Amino acid sequence: MSADLIDGKAFAATIREKVAGHVSRLAEDHALKPGLAVVLVGEDPASQVYVRNKARQTAEVGMASFEHRLPVETSEATLLGLIAQLNAAPEVHGILVQLPLPGHLDSDLVINAIAPEKDVDGFHISNVGLLATGQKAMVPCTPLGCLMMLRARCGDLSGKRAVVLGRSNIVGKPMAQLLLRDSCTVTIAHSRTREIEAVCRQAEILVAAVGRAQMVRGDWIGEGATVIDVGINRIAAPELGLREDGAVKTRLVGDVAFDEAIERAGAITPVPGGVGPMTIACLLANTVTACCRMNGLPEPEGLTA
Ligand code: GUN
Numbered sequence: 001m002s003a004d005l006i007d008g009k010a011f012a013a014t015i016r017e018k019v020a021g022h023v024s025r026l027a028e029d030h031a032l033k034p035g036l037a038v039v040l041v042g043e044d045p046a047s048q049v050y051v052r053n054k055a056r057q058t059a060e061v062g063m064a065s066f067e068h069r070l071p072v073e074t075s076e077a078t079l080l081g082l083i084a085q086l087n088a089a090p091e092v093h094g095i096l097v098q099l100p101l102p103g104h105l106d107s108d109l110v111i112n113a114i115a116p117e118k119d120v121d122g123f124h125i126s127n128v129g130l131l132a133t134g135q136k137a138m139v140p141c142t143p144l145g146c147l148m149m150l151r152a153r154c155g156d157l158s159g160k161r162a163v164v165l166g167r168s169n170i171v172g173k174p175m176a177q178l179l180l181r182d183s184c185t186v187t188i189a190h191s192r193t194r195e196i197e198a199v200c201r202q203a204e205i206l207v208a209a210v211g212r213a214q215m216v217r218g219d220w221i222g223e224g225a226t227v228i229d230v231g232i233n234r235i236a237a238p239e240l241g242l243r244e245d246g247a248v249k250t251r252l253v254g255d256v257a258f259d260e261a262i263e264r265a266g267a268i269t270p271v272p273g274g275v276g277p278m279t280i281a282c283l284l285a286n287t288v289t290a291c292c293r294m295n296g297l298p299e300p301e302g303l304t305a
Contacts, residue, residue, distance in 0.1 A: 003227070003265040006149050012277035015148070015303065016061055019284045022300045023062040026291065034291035035064035036094040036120065036283070037086045041079065041105065042072035047098045054096070057280050063287060064091060072102050079105060080113050087115040093294060094120035094287035099170075117294055120286040122174065131177050138286055139305045143175040145278025146207055146228045147182070147305060153226055153267050154205070158183040163203035165189050165196075165216065165255070171209040171230055178305055179205070196220075208255040218260025227268040230275050231255030 026032040036058050040051045051067065058065040068082060079097075086095050095118045101107050111119075116126040122140040130137035150157060162184040166172035172188060179186045189199050190210075200206055200220040206227045208216050213233035221227060231254040240249035254271035261268055269275055285303035292299050 003262040004153075004267040006153055006226075006228075006267050006269045006274060008145070008149065008269055008274040009277045011149060011152065012145075012281035015278070015281040015285055016057065018300070018303060019063075019281070019288055020061040022288045022292075022303070026288075026297075027062070030295065030297065032291060032295060033062075033064050033091070034093045034287050035066060035091045036096065036287045037066040037068065037089075037092045039068045039070070039079070039082065039086075039095070039097045041070045041074050041098075042102050044100070047100075051098055054280055054283065057284060058287070061284055063284065066092060074102075074105075076105055076109070079110055083110065083113045087113075087118065092118065093291040094118055094283075096121050096283065118290060120283055120290055122286070123169065128169075128174075131174060131181075134181060138290065139178065140170060140174045141282035141286060142171050142209075142230060142275060142279045143178050144282040144286070144305055145275060146175060146230065147178045148282070149228065149269065149275075149278065150179075150205060150226065151182075157205070160184045160204045161187075161202060162205040162207070163187045163189055163200050164207045164209065165200065166207075166209035166211070166230075168209065175207050175209065179207075181305070210255050212255055213253050214255070214257040216256040216261065218257060218264050221256075221261055221264040223264055224266035225264070227256060227261055227265045228275060229254035229256040229258075229269050229271050232271060232276060 038051050038054050055065045055067050086092050095114050111123045112125050116124045119138050122138040127137045162179045164172050164176045167188055167190045176186050176188050189196050197220045201222050206225050209230035213235050233253050234250045235253055236248045237251040238248050252272050288300050289304055
């Protein structure tokens with residue numbers, strides 16, 4: 001058996017189209033333009049790539065993009081001052097502070113300074129609590145993207161055995177909350193879980209979000225399971241040869257050993273081209289949702305959890 005591929009790239013494109021449609025209706029009917037502010041402190045190369053992609057895609061769907069790049073030595077007071085300005089700015093509907101922050105800045109303090117209704121990452125303690133109690137929240141983008149793909153693939157998730165591998169605040173915990181809200185039977189497995197292979201094998205839905213290259217082997221996967229691979233890991237790939245500078249080439253792999261998994265799973269997201277593109281698409285969706293909620297307008301259909 002060879003698993004069906006869940007094409008996150010194509011799925012993300014349809015979400016961006018929906019977002020662009022809502023953005024033009026907001027302009028025509030209400031003279032509103034959703035705006036997303038992205039704050040990057042320091043020069044982490046991976047974060048710079050993410051921020052550039054976010055800014056480009058925000059502009060492509062017709063929203064306003066505000067980029068704030070601050071030097072690595074920025075003080076907490078300066079950063080909190082910028083967040084207060086963005087909280088008060090009427091043209092800004094979403095605020096994202098790129099993580100990780102440099103070590104001298106307290107991420108929890110900074111994230112909790114964002115106005116909860118503008119917290120398009122869904123990391124503010126109010127949004128975490130709203131999600132956990134089944135109330136209307138801003139939902140973190142990566143788990144939201146995973147949920148959309150799972151619903152599209154599996155339909156009603158009610159009663160399904162779901163295993164979330166990983167317990168991070170960004171993916172694992174909110175993913176488990178979302179699956180629970182859709183009435184799955186949810187297990188969170190992590191580095192201390194005993195007999196983790198057997199736990200994963202009984203899953204009908206397996207979401208891997210541990211950040212360890214190809215940790216989930218083929219025999220961890222139950223026959224016909226739907227596998228969502230959140231991992232993005234760069235590994236040496238000597239089979240690709242050498243770069244011009246003599247270094248071994250690298251390639252991206254997920255947390256799941258893909259070639260083994262496709263022999264067991266019913267469906268799987270590839271890396272790259274699975275969860276990754278969905279994350280930014282959901283950030284755009286969250287920004288439109290935030291703009292509608294702030295202006296007392298009906299929420300865009302199909303873009304929320
Ligand atoms: N760094 C890696 N992923 C994320 C994310 O989803 N949001 C933010 N703000 N920073 C990140």
